[in-house]
Amino acid sequence: MAQYTRVSGSVGLITLQSPRVNALSAAVRQGIVDMMQRALSEPEVKSVVICGQNGIFCGGADIKEFGKNMSGPPLIPMIHAIEAASKPVVAAIEGIALGGGLELALGCHYRIAHAKARVGLPEVTLGLLPAAGGSQRLPRLIGVPAALDLITTGRHVTAAEALKLGIVDQVTDHNTVNVAVKFAKRVAGQSLDPRRISTYPCPCPSDADALFEKAMQKVRRAARGAIAPVACVQAVRAAATLPYNQGMEREKELMATLFTSGQARALQYFFFAQRAVGKWSMPSGARWETSKPRPVHKAAVIGLGTMGRGITVALAQAGLSVVAVETQEKQLMEAKQAISGMLERGAKRSGVAPALDKVSYSHNIQPVADVDLVIEAVFEDMALKKKVFQQLSAVCKPGTFLCSNTSGLDIDHLACQTRNPELVVGMHFFAPAHVMKLLEVVYGPKSSPHAVATAMQLGKKIGKVSVAVGNCRGFVGNRMLKPYLEQALFLLEEGATPEFVDQVLEEFGFAMGVFRVSDLSGLDVGWRVRMADGLAQPDPTTGQPVRVRQGRRYSPLGDLLCEQGRFGQKTGRGWYQYDKPGSQVAKPDPWLHSFLDEYRTRHGLVARRIDHQEVLERCLYSLINEGFRILEDGIAAGPEDIDVIYVFGYSWPRHRGGPMFYAATVGLNKVLERLEHYHQAHPDVPSLQPCRLLRKLVAGGSPPIHKWREVIKKVHSQL
Ligand SMILES: CCC[C@H](O)CC(=O)SCCNC(=O)CCNC(=O)[C@H](O)C(C)(C)COP(=O)([O-])OP(=O)([O-])OC[C@H]1O[C@@H](n2cnc3c(N)ncnc32)[C@H](O)[C@@H]1OP(=O)([O-])[O-]
Numbered sequence: 001m002a003q004y005t006r007v008s009g010s011v012g013l014i015t016l017q018s019p020r021v022n023a024l025s026a027a028v029r030q031g032i033v034d035m036m037q038r039a040l041s042e043p044e045v046k047s048v049v050i051c052g053q054n055g056i057f058c059g060g061a062d063i064k065e066f067g068k069n070m071s072g073p074p075l076i077p078m079i080h081a082i083e084a085a086s087k088p089v090v091a092a093i094e095g096i097a098l099g100g101g102l103e104l105a106l107g108c109h110y111r112i113a114h115a116k117a118r119v120g121l122p123e124v125t126l127g128l129l130p131a132a133g134g135s136q137r138l139p140r141l142i143g144v145p146a147a148l149d150l151i152t153t154g155r156h157v158t159a160a161e162a163l164k165l166g167i168v169d170q171v172t173d174h175n176t177v178n179v180a181v182k183f184a185k186r187v188a189g190q191s192l193d194p195r196r197i198s199t200y201p202c203p204c205p206s207d208a209d210a211l212f213e214k215a216m217q218k219v220r221r222a223a224r225g226a227i228a229p230v231a232c233v234q235a236v237r238a239a240a241t242l243p244y245n246q247g248m249e250r251e252k253e254l255m256a257t258l259f260t261s262g263q264a265r266a267l268q269y270f271f272f273a274q275r276a277v278g279k280w281s282m283p284s285g286a287r288w289e290t291s292k293p294r295p296v297h298k299a300a301v302i303g304l305g306t307m308g309r310g311i312t313v314a315l316a317q318a319g320l321s322v323v324a325v326e327t328q329e330k331q332l333m334e335a336k337q338a339i340s341g342m343l344e345r346g347a348k349r350s351g352v353a354p355a356l357d358k359v360s361y362s363h364n365i366q367p368v369a370d371v372d373l374v375i376e377a378v379f380e381d382m383a384l385k386k387k388v389f390q391q392l393s394a395v396c397k398p399g400t401f402l403c404s405n406t407s408g409l410d411i412d413h414l415a416c417q418t419r420n421p422e423l424v425v426g427m428h429f430f431a432p433a434h435v436m437k438l439l440e441v442v443y444g445p446k447s448s449p450h451a452v453a454t455a456m457q458l459g460k461k462i463g464k465v466s467v468a469v470g471n472c473r474g475f476v477g478n479r480m481l482k483p484y485l486e487q488a489l490f491l492l493e494e495g496a497t498p499e500f501v502d503q504v505l506e507e508f509g510f511a512m513g514v515f516r517v518s519d520l521s522g523l524d525v526g527w528r529v530r531m532a533d534g535l536a537q538p539d540p541t542t543g544q545p546v547r548v549r550q551g552r553r554y555s556p557l558g559d560l561l562c563e564q565g566r567f568g569q570k571t572g573r574g575w576y577q578y579d580k581p582g583s584q585v586a587k588p589d590p591w592l593h594s595f596l597d598e599y600r601t602r603h604g605l606v607a608r609r610i611d612h613q614e615v616l617e618r619c620l621y622s623l624i625n626e627g628f629r630i631l632e633d634g635i636a637a638g639p640e641d642i643d644v645i646y647v648f649g650y651s652w653p654r655h656r657g658g659p660m661f662y663a664a665t666v667g668l669n670k671v672l673e674r675l676e677h678y679h680q681a682h683p684d685v686p687s688l689q690p691c692r693l694l695r696k697l698v699a700g701g702s703p704p705i706h707k708w709r710e711v712i713k714k715v716h717s718q719l
Contacts (some may be wrong), residue, residue: 016028058101090180111168374402375403410473411425
């Protein structure tokens with residue numbers, strides 16, 4: 001809807017009204033069309049201001065309407081009519097002008113923004129392009145290079161940057177609508193010809209071909225296989241090379257292809273999935289609306305290794321006071337230097353003062369006595385963590401939340417060490433913790449809803465996407481990773497090479513294949529865990545068959561590499577070879593190929609030809625099957641939680657929506673059928689055995705993903 005009022009005698013004020021972000025729904029578009037007609041027909045009205053209610057200009061097209069039958073007036077003619085109006089139209093931008101919202105503003109003759117407003121064309125993040133003239137007007141207004149940057153990344157820019165780029169005409173600290181009304185009065189009667197952006201020539205640099213070629217390479221590298229960024233470059237190219245009307249035709253054609261693509265569906269699903277994870281629930285029935293977070297002003301981090309340092313930086317950058325504790329004096333000094341450096345570099349990037357004074361350092365635990373929340377980030381060792389939790393429980397003031405950054409250990413065991421187990425939750429960060437967006441908030445059977453709400457709220461405050469998950473080995477992300485890694489190793493045993501497996505996964509859209517990632521994160525990490533679990537047996541004379549553990553197929557390949565000191569990039573050798581330790585350029589390693597040949601011969605394995613399909617299906621479907629088990633076990637509340645974890649924490653290609661969405665796209669019956677096929681061929685691999693929930697969903701006719709929660713509820717109620 002849109003409301004019309006006459007203000008200051010001669011200004012028609014049109015206010016968009018559609019909670020929460022004044023998206024351009026059919027009703028809002030109809031309102032704008034009607035109110036513009038009214039403003040233009042009233043002789044007393046000399047100029048028009050468009051604004052949005054509740055301090056938000058407009059969040060763009062209404063994404064909830066996508067895929068439904070189109071109703072109401074279309075956006076493009078509506079914006080053209082505004083641009084062609086005989087009276088000046090001023091956009092008063094408060095809060096945000098995004099996507100269609102900015103396109104609407106670009107159709108206006110003037111734009112006034114509040115200093116705290118942000119503008120942008122984020123359509124690419126939804127698998128689309130700015131198709132209400134944004135791809136044609138923005139390059140005409142700010143030039144090709146800047147428009148390419150904004151349109152292909154979808155990044156939001158501040159009002160200050162928007163002013164510098166020329167997107168807005170004025171920035172104000174005062175009431176934006178009042179300023180816009182005054183401005184509108186002042187420009188009433190002036191010629192509008194120089195203000196119609198569609199009539200501008202597109203300023204294009206002389207080396208346009210090279211510029212577009214470079215932009216194309218950049219977007220292809222940044223999001224492998226994603227089609228929207230490519231279409232965005234093509235649309236801007238049309239702006240630079242074609243007259244406006246033809247450019248608009250090209251924009252329309254490109255949009256038509258994107259709009260019906262699976263990628264746009266996946267990205268729009270993912271947009272709502274990110275919002276859905278904030279509305280968390282626990283099996284106890286506790287929910288986000290009814291569980292109040294407690295304020296956290298002061299926090300502590302225990303253990304200043306890589307993770308502890310990143311967490312300290314993330315907290316301090318969000319304005320919290322942090323007590324950073326490391327018991328080894330030398331490590332403490334090194335950590336202090338590293339944290340200060342990270343804070344300084346971060347501050348330089350964002351043009352603010354570094355939050356150095358937010359962090360105080362200590363080599364003992366006493367100063368944490370008065371903090372509101374502690375995040376333990378010591379070495380991944382249960383005995384050590386238990387000791388830390390006992391100490392924290394004794395030292396901290398009553399009510400302090402005690403959190404562990406464990407990546408998979410049992411939260412309940414830690415809670416049992418404390419006087420108040422209800423205050424204990426997991427906060428599983430991903431490395432580097434000040435950069436990676438994901439946070440798994442892990443609740444144990446005793447964790448209180450307040451503790452979960454507080455950790456979720458803190459996650460939001462420090463800029464993370466937080467997902468509440470139940471307590472089990474590896475939680476959601478690492479638990480699902482296990483069968484994926486396992487399949488990759490089995491494929492090597494059966495004849496594949498690391499290069500081939502990685503190539504298939506990278507073609508699917510992962511930035512790096514499984515073996516390149518292992519080399520990057522260090523093979524020794526998993527090796528130590530397997531040793532602690534009694535899985536990696538360096539001595540094969542223990543009587544246990546080398547390729548069997550606990551009655552299941554096991555591949556010792558990773559352990560054998562570690563025994564040779566091949567820990568990945570840091571040692572210059574792993575699944576690949578590197579020029580020197582620390583180098584990042586992975587090269588195929590002839591040593592590894594002959595090692596694999598010898599290994600197969602030793603174990604009577606005959607290498608066979610493995611194709612793309614098998615690599616993808618075995619790696620991905622075993623991971624997806626574990627995802628269904630996680631849903632069945634109630635560890636994740638819905639498929640959205642898993643998908644958000646995988647996209648933000650494990651670089652699952654976003655344009656494929658996440659593993660559970662991908663399964664729905666492929667077809668659950670196909671996933672089930674292929675898992676059955678592979679399980680028949682490998683009966684000693686339990687992770688290939690299709691789980692109950694998957695069978696149930698297929699038996700129920702493979703309902704769409706938004707209906708899975710109903711089936712999950714039924715499965716739980718039958719247990
Ligand atoms: C021809 C067409 C061409 C055109 O170029 C295409 C487009 O414009 S494509 C569009 C280009 N625009 C974009 O890509 C902008 C997408 N939006 C955003 O990036 C953020 O929502 C925003 C920054 C605006 C606010 O962040 P925040 O303050 O953290 O708040 P929040 O995120 O929690 O959202 C609050 C509620 O609003 C909902 N909702 C939001 N936007 C839309 C929408 N467009 N539609 C419908 N609903 C929308 C959201 O789901 C949530 O609902 P609920 O039921 O309460 O969960």
